[in-house]
Amino acid sequence: MQNNKTARKMNELGKMIREKALALGYENCGIIPVDAVAGYAEKLDERIARIPQGEMQFGRYRKYAEPQRQFPWARSIVVLVHRYSVYNVPAEIDGVYAKTYLFDDRLDENSGAYKRRQRFVAFLDERGIRHASEPKFGLTALRWAAVKAGLGTIRRNNFFYTPNGSYVMLEAFLIDREAEWVEEVSVQPCPPNCRKCLDACDSKSLCAPYTMVLVTCMSFQTSLAANIPGAGVPTDTMISCIGKRLYGCDACQDACPFNKGKWTGGEDFPGLEALLPSLRPERIMEMNYEEIGATLGRKFWYVEPENLWKWKLNALTVMYNGYREQYKPAIRLGLTDPIEAVREFAERICHRLAKDGIEGRDRCSEVA
Numbered sequence: 036m037q038n039n040k041t042a043r044k045m046n047e048l049g050k051m052i053r054e055k056a057l058a059l060g061y062e063n064c065g066i067i068p069v070d071a072v073a074g075y076a077e078k079l080d081e082r083i084a085r086i087p088q089g090e091m092q093f094g095r096y097r098k099y100a101e102p103q104r105q106f107p108w109a110r111s112i113v114v115l116v117h118r119y120s121v122y123n124v125p126a127e128i129d130g131v132y133a134k135t136y137l138f139d140d141r142l143d144e145n146s147g148a149y150k151r152r153q154r155f156v157a158f159l160d161e162r163g164i165r166h167a168s169e170p171k172f173g174l175t176a177l178r179w180a181a182v183k184a185g186l187g188t189i190r191r192n193n194f195f196y197t198p199n200g201s202y203v204m205l206e207a208f209l210i211d212r213e214a215e216w217v218e219e220v221s222v223q224p225c226p227p228n229c230r231k232c233l234d235a236c237d238s239k240s241l242c243a244p245y246t247m248v249l250v251t252c253m254s255f256q257t258s259l260a261a262n263i264p265g266a267g268v269p270t271d272t273m274i275s276c277i278g279k280r281l282y283g284c285d286a287c288q289d290a291c292p293f294n295k296g297k298w299t300g301g302e303d304f305p306g307l308e309a310l311l312p313s314l315r316p317e318r319i320m321e322m323n324y325e326e327i328g329a330t331l332g333r334k335f336w337y338v339e340p341e342n343l344w345k346w347k348l349n350a351l352t353v354m355y356n357g358y359r360e361q362y363k364p365a366i367r368l369g370l371t372d373p374i375e376a377v378r379e380f381a382e383r384i385c386h387r388l389a390k391d392g393i394e395g396r397d398r399c400s401e402v403a
Contacts, residue, residue: 069209092250117151122300131280180205261344319346
């Protein structure tokens with residue numbers, strides 16, 4: 036048990052770090068001992084046991100319960116929260132691109148959040164505090180650590196919520212100092228019988244409260260699935276589920292009553308306006324893979340550079356589900372794509388259009 040002098044030092048350092056984070060513009064900051072995330076392993080095992088092939092889908096996350104194995108010098112975890120609900124969502128891509136990816140600024144050097152993170156790193160360096168972080172996927176269980184720090188709660192849709200809803204990004208730093216700052220959770224729990232998030236999930240990936248089948252999640256299907264051999268080409272059922280979603284899905288978050296009125300907007304995300312033409316499905320089909328990598332690949336980095344063909348499959352899916360006559364030339368381009376998987380999928384889409392027999396959906400495979 037710590038003596039009062041040690042505890043006071045921990046609180047003082049924790050207070051200093053938190054105050055700096057808030058001054059930089061983070062929504063909140065909490066700090067916990069590194070071993071406070073150990074309980075994550077038990078919760079993860081419970082989740083794995085609830086779904087088929089759970090070990091395959093989530094077993095790799097066990098390492099997040101013990102970050103000190105990789106970083107034996109780590110003593111505390113600093114958890115930082117910032118909102119992305121402050122940005123304006125262009126009407127033409129609202130619901131087509133998930134907001135969490137659209138405003139993902141972890142690797143965007145032009146964004147305010149990226150610059151804020153760099154200033155926080157400089158703050159730690161100036162004080163000689165050793166630290167480690169990983170901006171893409173983190174070095175520990177981010178949502179679990181945020182809960183332990185009292186910054187919010189995890190709701191039935193598996194997302195982390197602050198009083199400002201779930202449209203937030205989390206990041207964490209392991210540091211070599213004993214520091215602590217734990218808030219009192221100030222959000223209400225989910226009502227016991229609420230099913231709004233579950234009912235909003237078209238693929239039923241969210242199959243029970245706090246339970247998700249990763250491989251059928253539409254965010255996974257339109258992004259990370261490309262990086263797993265055999266998983267990147269959507270089934271007929273998944274084509275229908277995807278609908279107009281070209282990259283990611285916000286259905287379970289947007290349906291949640293605790294997110295109602297939380298999207299404030301008001302700010303334009305740097306560079307988004309210039310990127311809009313490249314986000315249209317027909318333009319994606321026109322671009323070569325070098326162009327896709329230089330535009331979409333840099334921002335939407337979940338699709339690995341060697342799997343950029345996934346963008347064309349996504350574009351073809353969206354054009355099929357919301358078919359317009361103007362899409363026909365773009366769909367035809369898929370039939371002559373240099374990637375076999377794209378050619379085969381484009382032919383499959385053409386057959387589906389012909390089979391639908393709706394006026395205007397004549398065989399797009401009849402290349403002019």
